[in-house]
Amino acid sequence: MNSPTPTLDQTQDDLLERITPTGGERREILDPATGQLVGHAPVHGLDDLEAAVARAAAAQPAWAALGHERRSAVLLEAADAIDASAEALARILSREQGKPLNGPNARFEVGGASGWLRAAAATPLEAEVILDDGDVHAELHYRPIGVVGAIGPWNWPQMITVWQIGPALRMGNTVVVKPSEYTPLSVLALVEVLNTVLPAGVLEIVSGGREVGAALAAHPSIGKVMFTGSTSTGKAIIRSSADTVKRLTLELGGNDAGIVLPDVDPSAIAEGLFWGAFINTGQTCAALKRLYVHDDVYDAVVEALADVARAMPMGVGLDEQNVLGPLQNRQQFEIVDRLVEAAKRAGANVLVGGDPDRDGPGNFYPTTLVEVADHDLGLVQEEQFGPALPIVRYHDVDEAVALANSVDVGLGASVWSSDLVEARRVAARLEAGTVWINAHGAIHPMVPFGGAKQSGYGLEFGVEGLKALGVPQVING
Template sequence: METYESLLTAITPPAGTATRPILNPATGGTVTAAPVHTVEDLEAAVEAARAAQPSWAALSHQERSQVLLDTADAIDRSAEALAQLLSREQGKPLNGPNARFEVGACSAWLRATASIELAPEVVVDDGETYAEVHYRPVGVVGAIGPWNWPMMIAIWQIAPSLRMGNTVVLKPSEYTPLSVLALAVVMNQVLPEGLLTVIAGGQEVGARLASHPAVGKVMFTGSTETGKAIVRSSADTVKRLTLELGGNDAAIVLPDADPRAIAQDLFWGAFINTGQTCAAIKRLYVHADIYDAVCDALTDVALATPMGIGTDEQNLLGPLQNKQQYDIVARLVDAAKESGAKVLVGGNPDPRQPGYFYPTTLVADIGNDNPLVAEEQFGPALPIIRYTNLDEAIELANGLDAGLGASVWSSDRKQAHRIAERLQAGSVWINAHGRINPMVPFGGTKQSGYGLEFGVAGLKALGVPQVISG
């Protein structure tokens, strides 16, 4: 079992290694120094992964699954230390759907992935022809992770890759390398050597990972622009890709919904991780008949939800993780205010407060073409758009290039399902938003990316299909 202090020691770079300080976004203080790995470090990691992969792939699915289960147990034993580090580096509070939740999700996801059955598929058996599909390992998987859910999304990439017999070289975000380095320290207490290596480098390391001829697949979660760059970098080696890119998720509330009954779920659908979630509600369309009631109910929830330093046990919302994201949120809210939109709560950051705290902000009476609606804010600011015609609301919801998630809120589930079928998003939830499940495929449409994660589909995406006939 690791303690917070022992984790810091374990991820401390050796003497002579280039480092840079990682700051706590809630206080501005230094958490510790992170290594600055180089392209040469990446080359060594890829070579080690390539050397380790054949013996790992030679094990059965059941044997590899047992290793994943043992690794999940190791994470559980060090869960509190990992959560403490995550809270300090990323900024998210310990409690609520935040740091402790994220670490718990890591072990739970490993166990769920280990339990998925993936037998050969018989596609023809007519007495004359017999054919079945098998899935073989890709080889070395390159994973590139984000800063918003650094540990959990790393596991989304690692777990199915290892289960399928691949090895993994992972580059975390430059904003949150410590969390992923520490997670790897814990996992590598169980995993055979060479299976998982974290390279905490910069943009040049990511570009080389995406173009490396020994890397058979790249998994990436992050911005659409970076995803496009990865597509370009991977083209010469015709890599397989899974890209989960930016989202600007719409939620449509029908006039038969109960504002008070849905307020909590609506709020957390938008503000989980202080709004720093790809598949969070970014645009809320509410029918005019209940518009004011929904605004009032959401305001009450916002005022009752504490924001502050993540390691203070009472807080449920934290800071923006970095100044760049803080500036984006501030710019978009300012544009909304200048347009005449009505700020129901928030929108007034305290310049004297340390850290990147932006108050929980709800903006009403706003036009659909306002930048706060049209651009992904990725923070604690939610525009609430009034509509009267449902067809027009669906058209507005579908009007952007993003298509990661969406949701419909109604007391009539059949009607909600009919509307869901008309929404252009990879996942559509009914009376919820962003509730992912390790057995349910997840992926985007349009410029929110392509490829599926989770469940059987996610395992297949980490394999190479081979058809055997005869």
């Protein structure tokens, strides 16, 4: 007699059971949409970190010795393992992080994790002949760093973890992952799936607090730290890493500006503007967080954007119809609420939203559009990291560019126009690591991504991302 096919809940529960600690300290992880228990995460300490680093260091020489071709083959098998567990991973992610299953959310993120891992495995990296003039033959090669520390965020926990570990493993490093305390289950589950394929010790995980992250950044056996998160934490990692002169890739906070030029078709760009700002309910480093709209099209653009915003359903992530979810944690809810309330007191006009149920279940903050006349308001100057978009009217492009460049971060930016030549001229004037035209936040595994100013340094993705996970070595002769 055949065994019954496991249900989605059974496969999800099986994966949660495999990552649930059987001893030691652990803590409850609650669903930010409902407050219900999702599972229990281990609380690892410094001794656990030491053991994980030791295992990764011991496994690294053999992993490096496999060579690029064999390592890539293993990573492709690991991507297959993600695909085989995709629905269970997505449901755990939805329950823990809050993002819905559908839209550019949980299922999208799991698919992105698999896809980026495949891209890291498939990206060629050949030795580069620097000089060959008959007297000197010089080649540039990249060798493994050793053990890489990967410290991830809570907004895209699975996909960003793969952004960190995929190129690191491909280049012959081993990795110790430290997930956010807010979303450890999503990353523990991902690592559990990957480790059904990877050799022992190649990928380790420690699920601890800030002291574990600080110790990882300072650890003498860690050769590089990759970090995605706030600028303030990035600065702390820089300080912690200084004594051991670690290599760093830091993707830090942003406050991305979008500039709408006067020649646009408002209805054609409205949905792109919406998802640029509100993907993952605004909880994205490279989301559109300040929108500057020319006076000639201001009213039409705002009306079209408001129509889109009102139509997008928000609710519990496991409900298939929703495309927006709660803020992942109460602290972030309070930040968004504080910034919007301060803007309202200062006379800003709330067009949509701005009236959360502060006593209801879940960290739901409604999609909010705010007309802002005072550019110095916190809602404009600070990264809100949530579903509240300030909209600023401008009269000439020079003014808009100056306002867009006026903050101390520069992760991304965008220009919206029917004239690509003019859009590119404006884009070249913006102080950001990536400037999109008629889109915002669109990324590709072969296109380098990184920040300017206090949004961090180092590049991820593609050939440049692989190079960043190796030590350059010139062989001369």
